[in-house]
Amino acid sequence: MSAFKQEAAPVALSTNGKAPISAWYALAVLIMSTVLGGVDKLILNLQLEPIRISLSLTDTQIGLLQGAGLALFAGLATLPLGWLSDRYDRRVVLAACVVLWSAATGLRGTAETYGVLFIASIGLGVGEAGLTPITNSLIPDLFSRAQRVLANTVYALSTIFGAALGSILAGSIVKMMDDLRPVLPVSMQTLESWRLTFFFMGLVGIPATLLVLSIRSTQRTSKAEQAVRAVAKVEPDENLVTFREHMLAHWRTFIGLILGTGLAGIGLSSLGGWIPVLAVRTFGSTPAEVGQGIGIAILCGTIVGGAVGFFAVRYAQRVVGPAAAVRVVMVGNVIAALLSMLLLLVTTSTQAFMLLGLLVTPLIGGAVAVPNVLQDAAPPHLRSRTIAVLTILGLPFGVIGPLMVGVLSDAFKHLDNGLALAIVCTTVVGGLVGAVVLYVTERPFVRLMREAHIT
Template sequence: MATQSAEAGSHATIVPDAGDPSADWPRPAYSWYAVGVLLLAYTLSFVDRMILSLLVAPIRAALDISDTEVSLLIGLAFALFYTLLGLPIAWIADRWNRRNLIVSGVALWSAMTAACGFAGSYATLFLARMGVGVGEAALSPAAYSMLSDMFPRDKLARAMAVYSIGVPLGAGVAMILGSFVVQTVLAAPMVDLPLIGAVDAWRTIFLWVAAPGLLICLLLLTIREPLRRGLAKAGPRSDAAPGFLVHLKRQRVALGALFAGMSLIGLVMYGVIAWVPTFFARTYGMAVSEAGFWFGVIMATGGAAGLVMGGTLADRLFARGVADSHLRVMRLSILLGGPPLLAAALMPTATLAFVMLAIAFPMLTMHGVGTVALQFITPNEYRARVTALYFFVVNLTGLGFGPMLMALLTDHLFADDGALRYSIALVTGVALPLAAIILTAGFSAFARDLAKTAKATG
């Protein structure tokens, strides 16, 4: 049986040899309940993250700001602090109670989302968006670390895939909100709130999407901090930074393949999510709200299906002894989803473009198993930090440059707003094949590092 020892000040119990088949894993029903609660939190985070992009017109009018200033609220104010503060927050997650850290993060980003509704100036709205980013930075690194301690390796990919459904589900819900709820609320210029009085209707939307955060916090309190599994056997873990840096250096090839491959996929996915509604409007004359609704449905349903398919396939291959199964599934997602995504941008009708997107998204979202691969080759004491570094690189590349790259190509290479479809096709046609090549180059290094990590931890 695995020996257990309590780490002083961490509020967590350590199980050094997670590889022991007799390890006392939580009951499956409880573990899947935890996945469900974390999924709700992740979904809410994406709704809160994206809701501002649906309110550009009323915010511009109320605060008298430019498109550039709005873009900074949507992107930089959130993404910079989300990515940068993810690293120190993950350092805390590797040492402290992860459940409590997530509760604190949900409470913070919900409060900051509500604060966006009360912002009276551009500066205060910018600060509130920064707060949303800081709060959300606490979720995924800690959640991935927790799930790694709640599921055996041959079931972990499915669990993380279900958690990751929060990305397409949250993005899809936000798009659908933009087509229905937002329009309905904005039909009334002012809304009377108890104890506050009359306020602009757009401000109440931030309050509505922030409110579920309280329920999520209560649900999270029903989850216990899991036992920490998979610590290195060489002795008590070191808090010194060089140990972490040495780990990164030793696994630089495998981690480099994962980081670069996922960043290129993210470059395409974030760019597509940002520009597809506008693409339908410019290319086919469709209303942005209608395009956003149908694209939201595709993301929510197709994205969820793809994540579950990818996780199930990766688990089955891994159980059969395919050590690099997760990287292989990521490559497969590109090979199956890339061509229809590229074709979607070039279709002669909107209907055919939506059909191609509906085929592409379930395939492409199978790449989400990349975060599982990280957990497999990383000792417990570094998991949250490696995950945060992963999100830092992937989000900074994808969220920071994906939408911008497509816009730059449209403005400066093609110099024609109607050529947005060719910008989407060009980025897709270059970035996804390159990602597949890089992932393939990392197969052997990943399998080697997986064996070394398994030997060192159990």
């Protein structure tokens, strides 16, 4: 066996079931990597308007850039990366992903045409495609089932808070590059700010890659899962359900979850991508102001939404039992879709940011439960591939959302609030239809969760 496949000196759980310091260090690095990937994507959103002007782009092209460039090719790359992370050292696979998306971010700064910008976005999407399957496979290897909920919660909340702080940081980076312009080489002093920002973020990937490689190797199966197998007298390589058997047995449930969350995501995922454009184009905000405004909005929405969601899940558990997470997500999507109509009434960027914070609040409640759902929806040896397949099947919605807003915006361009109207139409229709699908999927979802604990 090659050194690439070996996993010597694995991180093991202590005898009392508590994870060692090295496991929490690994979790911190995973959080850092996820936040960095989010900042690299957010930098594009903050710079879309100056890029549009510089390269003479249409809103339809911008929609394709956000949808097909990121979501579509990221989805296509998820399964191969999931296959790799199920078979090889996950640290090495993740480090390679960081290198790829950082290089793609730097390549954006060289773009003179839309084609180069689109290719760079493909590279960024492919690199970041490894985050979901790898992190959701590493966490169960690092933590026992008793601590997994805590670890998932820490990861989810940290990445959400990190995204909010990253938004503020992204806006500050844009401003910082303008301030540093006089000390840059003469050949770079005349470059647009968005090019300098992409170059800087590409260089940040170097230390991030080294941190990922510093994580100690992990076991494929946690101590808790090994104990379950011992009690059930199941040999590690015997009587294991195959990937094909698992997907065929639960395909209706998976399709329901994908359709429900995907339809809601058609509009809701477009809010974060298009509100920055709305603030710059309609209200004349600077990238720094947009970054800070969005960051504060997401941060406040997360704090309030986390508290509301905690009590909502507890209440839903008493009412609907194991379906609590799906019910909270469903209700949150409906509330957010209806609240999005207020976007038609905003008259300043501050109001837009406040509305974004309000929209984030009902969506946060179920967000921390999503990693647990993904991890428990498949046995350990199928985690990465199952998550990868769910991501691939959901990729059309990631493409349709931003693209639909762009197409509608071009169609409504004769209206003063055409962009806002496009966002609202997409969000309301997707959110309400998606909620209906999730409601129908509740019962098969509960059966899937129960069987996953036995598998």
